[in-house]
Amino acid sequence: MKKELLPRELVWQPDGHLFDTAIAALADGQDLVSPEAQSHADMCEQCARRIGEEALASLAVREALVEGQAHALVASSRRQPRPLPVGAVMGALALAAAGMAPVIQDLPQWATETTVLAARVSPVLLRGAIAALRGIDSSQVVVVSAASLLVVALASFVASRLAPSRVASAYRSSKEGVVQ
Amino acid sequence: MFAYRTTTAQNPAALVEDRTHDEQAAILRPIVRAVVAAMLGESRDHPDVEDCTHEALRRAIEGRARLREGEPMRPWVVGIARHVALDARRSRQRTRARTVAEREDDSSPAIERAVDPSPGPFDQMADAELRRRVFLAVGQLPEGPRTAMTLFHLDGLAYEEIARRLGVPLGTVATWVTRGRKTVALALREVTS
Numbered sequence: 540m541k542k543e544l545l546p547r548e549l550v551w552q553p554d555g556h557l558f559d560t561a562i563a564a565l566a567d568g569q570d571l572v573s574p575e576a577q578s579h580a581d582m583c584e585q586c587a588r589r590i591g592e593e594a595l596a597s598l599a600v601r602e603a604l605v606e607g608q609a610h611a612l613v614a615s616s617r618r619q620p621r622p623l624p625v626g627a628v629m630g631a632l633a634l635a636a637a638g639m640a641p642v643i644q645d646l647p648q649w650a651t652e653t654t655v656l657a658a659r660v661s662p663v664l665l666r667g668a669i670a671a672l673r674g675i676d677s678s679q680v681v682v683v684s685a686a687s688l689l690v691v692a693l694a695s696f697v698a699s700r701l702a703p704s705r706v707a708s709a710y711r712s713s714k715e716g717v718v719q
Numbered sequence: 720m721f722a723y724r725t726t727t728a729q730n731p732a733a734l735v736e737d738r739t740h741d742e743q744a745a746i747l748r749p750i751v752r753a754v755v756a757a758m759l760g761e762s763r764d765h766p767d768v769e770d771c772t773h774e775a776l777r778r779a780i781e782g783r784a785r786l787r788e789g790e791p792m793r794p795w796v797v798g799i800a801r802h803v804a805l806d807a808r809r810s811r812q813r814t815r816a817r818t819v820a821e822r823e824d825d826s827s828p829a830i831e832r833a834v835d836p837s838p839g840p841f842d843q844m845a846d847a848e849l850r851r852r853v854f855l856a857v858g859q860l861p862e863g864p865r866t867a868m869t870l871f872h873l874d875g876l877a878y879e880e881i882a883r884r885l886g887v888p889l890g891t892v893a894t895w896v897t898r899g900r901k902t903v904a905l906a907l908r909e910v911t912s
Contacts, residue, residue: 569879593900594753601872601873605872607851607857
């Protein structure tokens with residue numbers, strides 16, 4: 540079967556150089572021009588330069604499309620929150636209720652004892668807290684602030700490490716998934 | 720005679736798997752040389768172009784195992800050629816900067832005169848912004864060119880397969896791809912100017 544080639548008017552310019560369509564086809568590795576046009580591309584410095592530039596443009600567009608698609612995938616996955624697993628939640632609640640069943644009969648007594656205990660312990664805890672606050676000097680405040688700052692910094696670091704990996708994995712999966 | 724055509728278009732299997740390294744290099748050499756020459760702004764027979772071409776092909780063939788399954792070979796090799804040519808360009812800039820500094824007999828420390836070869840944060844941000852704009856520009860193309868470009872660049876289909884799928888002549892697909900890329904380039908030029 541004879542291979543289909545680009546029509547002549549899409550291959551040759553009036554000045555004897557190759558038309559943009561032929562340049563793009565050659566840059567994209569498409570075997571769609573005649574041997575005559577191939578030979579011209581081999582010999583002509585100007586057309587070869589255009590083929591190089593077109594190949595670079597083709598690569599840039601491909602990279603932008605792949606990356607843009609990956610970002611779109613990530614964005615769409617963020618826009619659509621996962622549905623609440625109602626069944627699983629209800630099952631877990633039912634299981635918890637079943638587990639509590641044996642102690643339900645002791646519940647009134649437990650509630651009374653807990654209330655009494657809380658009433659006795661609360662003033663002691665309150666006095667202790669007030670005493671501790673009065674005893675803190677400025678150096679302790681600095682230590683507490685530094686520790687808080689460290690915790691916040693660690694949390695930020697963990698978040699920043701997790702976020703790019705999600706983008707990268709989406710990027711990789713989009714490349715592997717859609718590019719043949 | 721060397722030929723820009725390949726038997727593969729976007730299909731790497733036909734290109735690499737059943738061929739010797741020499742055959743692969745012979746097939747890829749023309750496009751790699753054209754890309755390097757375009758990047759360096761030199762003719763194809765310039766020694767630097769020849770060196771970079773050789774280096775890019777060597778890296779491509781040696782690093783072929785890193786090509787992910789299903790990833791098209793051609794853009795990957797063009798990417799390597801671009802990288803190698805970019806390194807050569809930066810090396811030229813460094814040499815030029817060193818020569819100028821030596822001529823001016825600069826007494827500042829060498830570390831201050833050194834040119835960082837890696838792209839800086841602003842370059843990286845600019846690249847990312849450029850890619851975002853290319854993506855948006857492609858999205859604004861008419862349906863035909865947009866579909867053709869997506870099928871070619873993302874789905875990796877050859878022009879002929881795209882023509883069959885869309886039910887249009889081969890020349891129309893080639894024109895859509897060409898015009899699509901031109902429109903994107905024009906849009907970017909307008910943004911950057």
